[in-house]
Amino acid sequence: MKEYVSEQLLQIINKLKKQQFIPEDIIPRFTVERTKDKSHGDFATNLALTLAKPAKANPRQIAEKIVSLLPQNGVIEKVEIAGPGFINFFLDESWLARQVSAALADPHLGVSRVKNPQTVVIDYSSPNLAKEMHVGHLRSTIIGDAVARTLDFLGHQVIRQNHVGDWGTQFGMLLALMEQLRHEGHEISMELADLENFYRQAKQKFDDSAEFATRSRQLVVELQSGNENCLALWQEFLTISLSHCQKIYDRLGVGLSPEAIYGESAYNNDLPLVVRDLEKTGLLIEDQGAKCVFLDEFKGQDDKPLPMIIQKNDGGYLYATTDLAALRYRQNQLKADRILYFVDVRQSHHFNHLFAVARKAGFLAATTEVQHMGFGTVMGDDGKPFKTRSGSVAKLADLIDEAENRARMLVAEKNPEMDAAELEEIGRVVGIASIKYADLAKNRSSDYLFSFDNMISFEGDTGPYMLYAYTRVASIFRKAEIDENSLSGEIILGEEIERELANLQIQFAEILSRVAERGTPHLLCAYLYDLASTFSSFYKNCPVLSAESEKSRNSRLQLCLLTARILKQGLELLGIGTLERM
RNA sequence: GCGCCAGUAGCUCAGCUGGAUAGAGCACCCGACUUCUAAUCGGGCGGUCGCAGGUUCGAAUCCUGCCUGGCGCGCCA
Known part of the structure; x- marks a missing residue:
C-alpha cells in the first residue's frame, strides 16, 4: 500500500x-x-x-x-x-482486516512471487578444507543461507555455490603426512577425525623436517600435474573434510548439500582459458615476470596502478585467477543474472578490483549484477577476533556444543520434570537458534561481539524469545483443540494492539524484498522481533479463548494463526527451526 | 603514506532514499501471575549521535577538515 x-x-x-x-x-x-x-x-x-x-x-x-x-x-x-x-x-481499518484475511487464505502468506525472477548465484560458506570449520565461517554460512532462502521464497532461481578451498600448496604437506602415516601402518580416517590436529602436525613436520618439506612440495607438483596416486590421496582427504563440513551444516540447519560444492579445484582447467581470454583483450601485461592486469582506477602507493596478478612468474595461478574463472563460469554456464559473495568485508578491495577486471574482460554481461556482501568480524569480549579460552581459533563444532549445552541447562532449570529426550531436542533447537539469531540480528557489515551470555539469555531480543513467542501461539491452538483450517469469519481490529498486530502482519512482504535486495537478514530479525513482542502484548491484553464473544474469539484466533505462520516462515527463512512447546 | 570501514544510553546493538520528540534489548528501579506458558507484560531511569565547520525549511544520516579505533595495500586466500 x-x-x-x-x-x-x-x-x-x-x-x-x-x-x-x-x-x-x-x-x-x-x-x-x-x-x-x-x-x-x-x-x-x-x-x-x-x-x-x-x-x-x-x-x-x-x-x-x-x-x-x-x-x-x-x-x-x-x-x-x-x-x-x-x-x-x-x-482504513476494514481494508487492513481484509488484508489479514487474504494473507491467511494464502499459503504464501500474502507474499507474491517476483514478476521477473532472476537466476541468483550465491557464493557462501566456502571453508578451507585443509582445516576444520571455525568461527570465521559462521557469518558467511548463516547469512548467506538466510539470503538464499529469502530469494528462493520470493521466486528467484537460487544457485548455491560453496567455493571450498580444496586446492593449493597447503595440500602438499597434508598429503605428505597422509602418505607417511599410511606407510607407518596408521588408519588414515582415524587420524583425520581431528582435522585441526592433523593440520597442526603436518605444519609442524613441514617446519621441522627438510625432508618432509621437500616431499610436500613434490606432492604439490604431482597433484597439479594430475598424478593419479596423488589425486586419489587428495580425494580421500576431501571426502573426509567435506563430511566434517556437512556435519556442521546439518547441525546448524544450513541448506548446503554436496550439490552446492564447487571448489577452487573445479576451475583448474579454466585457468589457462582465463589467461587466454585476458590476453585477447590486451589487458594482460607482463611485469617482473608475472602476468598482470593494471586498471587506472586501482592505484597503490606512489599513485602507480595496482596489479592484479593473474599468473605468477613461476607459471602458478593465484586466487584472483580462480575468482575470475568462477565469475566466468557463473556467467556463461550458470547464466547468472545476479551473483552475490558472502565473504569477509576485509576482502572488499579485492572484490572491487575483481569485478572491475571481469567487466573489462567481458566475463560479465552488462546487465549482470555482482555484489560483495561483506560481513564483519566476530569479536570476543576483549574486542579482538573471537578466540577460545585457550587462545586458539574457535572451532564451529565446539561453539555449537557449548551453545547446546548451555541451552539445555537453562531449559532444564525451567522445566525440572522434562524427560531427557525432549530436553535434548529442545536444547538443540534453542542452542542453534541462539547462535544464529544473535548473528543474523546484527548488521551484516559491521563487527560484532560474540557473547554466549547475551545470546542464550531467555530475556529480550534473542533467539529463545522468538521461539517462546511461537510456542505461546501454538499452545493456544493446542488448548483450543480446533483445526486451524476451519477458522473463518471477519477480522475485527477493536483494540489498538490488534490493529498494531495486523499492521505488522501485512508488512512481511516488503521486509522480505528489502532483505533480498540488500542481503541483510537483520531487517527480518528486527521485523520478527517486533511482531513477536507486539504479539506478546496482544496476548497479555486480549484474551483469545475466553474472548467476550464468539466473533471476537474467532477474529483473535485468526490473528494468532497468522502471527504463528509468519513467525514460523520468517524463522525458517533465517534457517531457524521452531518448537511447539518449550 | 594511500585507501576502506567504524565511532549513537553504563553494556550490546537498530536507525531505510535527509524528516516530526534519536529507538530496542541487557543492566538498574517500580508494578503485574485464582485467567490461553511470568522464558512474559506495563512503567521509570539513562544520549553534547567522536569533535568542528558547511549544505538544507529540516542532518545521527549528505559534504569538508580533524581526533580515535579496526582493516587492507605485487606474486597467500
Whole structure:
C-alpha cells in the first residue's frame, strides 16, 4: 500500500504540473514512509515540503492542495496535515482486516512471487578444507543461507555455490603426512577425525623436517600435474573434510548439500582459458615476470596502478585467477543474472578490483549484477577476533556444543520434570537458534561481539524469545483443540494492539524484498522481533479463548494463526527451526 | 603514506532514499501471575549521535577538515 500511496501522489504531481502550480520539469524527490509514531498515522509523505521551493508556496498550503486532489478510496480512511507540512495517512481499518484475511487464505502468506525472477548465484560458506570449520565461517554460512532462502521464497532461481578451498600448496604437506602415516601402518580416517590436529602436525613436520618439506612440495607438483596416486590421496582427504563440513551444516540447519560444492579445484582447467581470454583483450601485461592486469582506477602507493596478478612468474595461478574463472563460469554456464559473495568485508578491495577486471574482460554481461556482501568480524569480549579460552581459533563444532549445552541447562532449570529426550531436542533447537539469531540480528557489515551470555539469555531480543513467542501461539491452538483450517469469519481490529498486530502482519512482504535486495537478514530479525513482542502484548491484553464473544474469539484466533505462520516462515527463512512447546 | 570501514544510553546493538520528540534489548528501579506458558507484560531511569565547520525549511544520516579505533595495500586466500 506504500506503492499505492506513491502512485496516487505521482498522479497528483502531474495534475499540479498541468495546473502550472509547479514547473513542468520538476521531479520531486519525495518519500512515503511508515511512521514511527502512531499519532502520525500509518504512512507519511514529505511531498509538500519538497514542493515548497519549486511552487514558491507555503508547504502547509501545498499539503492542503495535495489532500484536496486525493481521490476517494477504500484504503485510506483519513488524511491529516501535520507539523511543517507532512501529510499523514491513516489506513482504513476494514481494508487492513481484509488484508489479514487474504494473507491467511494464502499459503504464501500474502507474499507474491517476483514478476521477473532472476537466476541468483550465491557464493557462501566456502571453508578451507585443509582445516576444520571455525568461527570465521559462521557469518558467511548463516547469512548467506538466510539470503538464499529469502530469494528462493520470493521466486528467484537460487544457485548455491560453496567455493571450498580444496586446492593449493597447503595440500602438499597434508598429503605428505597422509602418505607417511599410511606407510607407518596408521588408519588414515582415524587420524583425520581431528582435522585441526592433523593440520597442526603436518605444519609442524613441514617446519621441522627438510625432508618432509621437500616431499610436500613434490606432492604439490604431482597433484597439479594430475598424478593419479596423488589425486586419489587428495580425494580421500576431501571426502573426509567435506563430511566434517556437512556435519556442521546439518547441525546448524544450513541448506548446503554436496550439490552446492564447487571448489577452487573445479576451475583448474579454466585457468589457462582465463589467461587466454585476458590476453585477447590486451589487458594482460607482463611485469617482473608475472602476468598482470593494471586498471587506472586501482592505484597503490606512489599513485602507480595496482596489479592484479593473474599468473605468477613461476607459471602458478593465484586466487584472483580462480575468482575470475568462477565469475566466468557463473556467467556463461550458470547464466547468472545476479551473483552475490558472502565473504569477509576485509576482502572488499579485492572484490572491487575483481569485478572491475571481469567487466573489462567481458566475463560479465552488462546487465549482470555482482555484489560483495561483506560481513564483519566476530569479536570476543576483549574486542579482538573471537578466540577460545585457550587462545586458539574457535572451532564451529565446539561453539555449537557449548551453545547446546548451555541451552539445555537453562531449559532444564525451567522445566525440572522434562524427560531427557525432549530436553535434548529442545536444547538443540534453542542452542542453534541462539547462535544464529544473535548473528543474523546484527548488521551484516559491521563487527560484532560474540557473547554466549547475551545470546542464550531467555530475556529480550534473542533467539529463545522468538521461539517462546511461537510456542505461546501454538499452545493456544493446542488448548483450543480446533483445526486451524476451519477458522473463518471477519477480522475485527477493536483494540489498538490488534490493529498494531495486523499492521505488522501485512508488512512481511516488503521486509522480505528489502532483505533480498540488500542481503541483510537483520531487517527480518528486527521485523520478527517486533511482531513477536507486539504479539506478546496482544496476548497479555486480549484474551483469545475466553474472548467476550464468539466473533471476537474467532477474529483473535485468526490473528494468532497468522502471527504463528509468519513467525514460523520468517524463522525458517533465517534457517531457524521452531518448537511447539518449550 | 594511500585507501576502506567504524565511532549513537553504563553494556550490546537498530536507525531505510535527509524528516516530526534519536529507538530496542541487557543492566538498574517500580508494578503485574485464582485467567490461553511470568522464558512474559506495563512503567521509570539513562544520549553534547567522536569533535568542528558547511549544505538544507529540516542532518545521527549528505559534504569538508580533524581526533580515535579496526582493516587492507605485487606474486597467500
